[in-house]
Amino acid sequence: MTVESNNQEAAVIVVAAGRGTRMGTKESKQYLMLEDKPIFVHTLEAFDRLPFIKEIVLVTGEQDVPRCQDWVKAYPLEHTVKVIPGGAERQHSVYKGLLETDCEWVLVHDGVRPFVSEAQITACYEAAVREGASILAVPVKDTVKQVNDQAYVTSTPDRRSLWAIQTPQAFRHSDLRRAHEKAMEEGFLGTDDSMLVERIGVPVKVVEGSYSNIKITTPEDLDYADFIRQKKRNGERLT
Numbered sequence: 001m002t003v004e005s006n007n008q009e010a011a012v013i014v015v016a017a018g019r020g021t022r023m024g025t026k027e028s029k030q031y032l033m034l035e036d037k038p039i040f041v042h043t044l045e046a047f048d049r050l051p052f053i054k055e056i057v058l059v060t061g062e063q064d065v066p067r068c069q070d071w072v073k074a075y076p077l078e079h080t081v082k083v084i085p086g087g088a089e090r091q092h093s094v095y096k097g098l099l100e101t102d103c104e105w106v107l108v109h110d111g112v113r114p115f116v117s118e119a120q121i122t123a124c125y126e127a128a129v130r131e132g133a134s135i136l137a138v139p140v141k142d143t144v145k146q147v148n149d150q151a152y153v154t155s156t157p158d159r160r161s162l163w164a165i166q167t168p169q170a171f172r173h174s175d176l177r178r179a180h181e182k183a184m185e186e187g188f189l190g191t192d193d194s195m196l197v198e199r200i201g202v203p204v205k206v207v208e209g210s211y212s213n214i215k216i217t218t219p220e221d222l223d224y225a226d227f228i229r230q231k232k233r234n235g236e237r238l239t
């Protein structure tokens with residue numbers, strides 16, 4: 001089944017309601033300028049021209065809704081962006097976004113991952129339509145160890161089975177909603193949406209992404225983000 005033939009529409013929920021504690025800047029990291037625009041605007045642009053994206057929901061801090069509405073007017077997109085307030089944790093922000101859309105498919109993406117390419121988003125979406133749920137990821141490059149509270153190694157998982165998970169993550173709307181509501185009822189807080197969907201027994205397909213789809217998290221990521229941006233502008237290849 002091809003995406004063209006089933007004409008399945010998708011919404012993207014871009015979560016940008018975090019405080020950026022690890023970045024430590026006065027301004028929240030999603031609003032810092034990357035070249036000519038705030039980081040989250042670059043992120044919205046990555047989704048804007050894709051034919052299967054019918055809705056864009058931007059989830060921001062409650063106090064930031066007005067200025068985000070101004071920004072999306074100042075940097076016009078093809079889509080009308082619905083700007084809504086988020087919650088205390090990322091998971092709550094995603095759920096609030098979910099209540100604002102009823103497209104058959106939903107992609108969830110971090111507002112601070114501005115370098116995702118249209119090809120990667122499309123690959124993730126198409127895999128979800130084919131398989132039911134899909135996430136972007138890259139194989140880990142380092143050896144990863146489990147370490148206990150006293151800083152002793154307890155195990156070394158086989159690296160060949162370890163992937164670093166990114167966004168977007170794409171799901172059927174009904175599955176993601178069910179997964180979130182079950183997690184909420186059980187007081188479960190996950191670090192990504194796939195964890196919640198895994199808990200309701202939906203198999204999640206991993207699609208290989210790119211190492212340049214970074215999540216801007218700590219100060220050194222800002223220099224790397226400038227570097228990636230420059231490479232992309234010059235049309236240079238990135239892994």
Ligand SMILES: Nc1ccn([C@@H]2O[C@H](COP(=O)(O)OP(=O)(O)OP(=O)(O)O)[C@@H](O)[C@H]2O)c(=O)n1
Pocket residue numbers: 015016017018019020021022023030059086087088089090091093094110111112113215216217
């Ligand atoms: N309550 C929250 C927390 C996070 N996010 C968003 O989820 C994405 C990934 O989260 P992370 O990188 O952890 O961002 P922060 O929570 O802002 O960072 P920190 O954990 O360092 O405070 C970000 O785009 C962030 O804005 C959100 O929408 N709502």
Ligand SMILES: C[C@](O)(CO)[C@H](O)COP(=O)(O)O
Pocket residue numbers: 090110164165166167191192193215
């Ligand atoms: C969803 C995510 O980006 C996948 O890597 C990540 O888990 C978000 O974690 P954070 O602690 O909210 O940055």
